[in-house]
Amino acid sequence: MLTREENDLLTQTGPGTPMGDLFRRHWIPACLSEEIPSADCPPVRVTLLSEKLIAFRDSNGNPGLVDAYCPHRGAPLFFGRNEECGIRCVYHGWKFDVSGKCVDLPNSPEGETYKDKVAVKAYPSFDGGGIVWTYMGPADKLPPRPTFEWLDFGEDRRYLRKYLLRCNYFQAIEGDYDPSHGFFLHSTLDNNASNPGNRVRGGNRLNSFLNRKHNQVEDTPYGQAHISIAQFGEGANVAQVSQFFMPSFTGSGISGPNVYASNMRVPIDDESCFHYRLRWSYEPFSKEQVWEDKYGGYTYPEQIPGTFLAKENKDNDYLVDRIAQKNYSFTGIKAFPIQDLALVEDQWGARADRSLEKLVTADQNIIAVRRRLITAARALMEGEEPSGPWNPDAYRVHTARMTLPDTLSIEESVEAIKAQTRGPVTLSTST
Ligand code: FES
Numbered sequence: 001m002l003t004r005e006e007n008d009l010l011t012q013t014g015p016g017t018p019m020g021d022l023f024r025r026h027w028i029p030a031c032l033s034e035e036i037p038s039a040d041c042p043p044v045r046v047t048l049l050s051e052k053l054i055a056f057r058d059s060n061g062n063p064g065l066v067d068a069y070c071p072h073r074g075a076p077l078f079f080g081r082n083e084e085c086g087i088r089c090v091y092h093g094w095k096f097d098v099s100g101k102c103v104d105l106p107n108s109p110e111g112e113t114y115k116d117k118v119a120v121k122a123y124p125s126f127d128g129g130g131i132v133w134t135y136m137g138p139a140d141k142l143p144p145r146p147t148f149e150w151l152d153f154g155e156d157r158r159y160l161r162k163y164l165l166r167c168n169y170f171q172a173i174e175g176d177y178d179p180s181h182g183f184f185l186h187s188t189l190d191n192n193a194s195n196p197g198n199r200v201r202g203g204n205r206l207n208s209f210l211n212r213k214h215n216q217v218e219d220t221p222y223g224q225a226h227i228s229i230a231q232f233g234e235g236a237n238v239a240q241v242s243q244f245f246m247p248s249f250t251g252s253g254i255s256g257p258n259v260y261a262s263n264m265r266v267p268i269d270d271e272s273c274f275h276y277r278l279r280w281s282y283e284p285f286s287k288e289q290v291w292e293d294k295y296g297g298y299t300y301p302e303q304i305p306g307t308f309l310a311k312e313n314k315d316n317d318y319l320v321d322r323i324a325q326k327n328y329s330f331t332g333i334k335a336f337p338i339q340d341l342a343l344v345e346d347q348w349g350a351r352a353d354r355s356l357e358k359l360v361t362a363d364q365n366i367i368a369v370r371r372r373l374i375t376a377a378r379a380l381m382e383g384e385e386p387s388g389p390w391n392p393d394a395y396r397v398h399t400a401r402m403t404l405p406d407t408l409s410i411e412e413s414v415e416a417i418k419a420q421t422r423g424p425v426t427l428s429t430s431t
């Protein structure tokens, strides 16, 4: 559990908050590149870290992220004309380029000279991996651009979709560091079993989780590595690593051989966030994988057209099917990501009060991630800058899972699995 003060520190990311300042030391996703698909396209509204902005693309194709309101008298730039390398406010014609500079101030005789003294708030941005990235911090702290491995890959090796989540960003993240929930929330029933512990599919794996031999959290320049080792059948262990990337990205789960899952949760405000859900691979995806991602609805639930909201959402109780719940599924909710959504969007509300929690050993990795973020935010308040953004190569790691002979020591197993987090997996894996 956290104190109320710690909970506020963890979950509030608006301007001037300690966690907001920490986010503002990192490049974060602002929107999908396809939301502003071409030069001089219509601007789109973007709310990020509780700041109202608009994104647009200038005549040269460069993305821009500027204040939603014109500095003249606060008119909405969303209605602006995006023309000739700038966005022009339609109230009195002031025009700004992607750097925020006022390039035309036509409604007043002093405009030609006064325009040099006027600017709209603008944040640096660039396209990478299908995302418009932005940096919202002080100009003198601008770090190098991120270099996630998947940013090197073309669209045949990555698939990305964005979802609106109506809860705090950290609530959404916690599920990725919650190793016991999958045995319940994401399970189906075995109606032949009389023992409730065995009614969860994968009951043996639950036992192997409960009897884990080793669980280790390592602080790293990019965030944290979480390493676990558990008995897996006769004479074998399963070793796994997942990552937490500052400020709010996770590597978690492996969807197939050399297919990795990355999740980026970016605060819109303190009670909603966008989830950038990414699968990527060193090899081009198979046709089946592409079909499943685009139309299968299981990994990437269908969305209401024209929105980032899943069709199964809070307003319709995620279409819970109580008959399926009685007979087949632990939840009665169809797709994995929607099962998560149903729980995380309402944990004592959209921004949980963690002072009420009763935590147990199964929650220890969640506790570790909270500590990493809170410590970094407090350090920044004391003037200590985070090192992660200045070490983009450290972020070039991914999850790994493999079976190993149980004759290896814990130390040897930890070293073996850590070696699999860079580049394609070289040893046999078990998913
Ligand atoms: S309010 Fe934008 S030009 Fe006047």
Ligand SMILES: [Fe+2]
Binding pocket: 175, 181, 182, 185, 186, 340
């Ligand atoms: Fe989950």
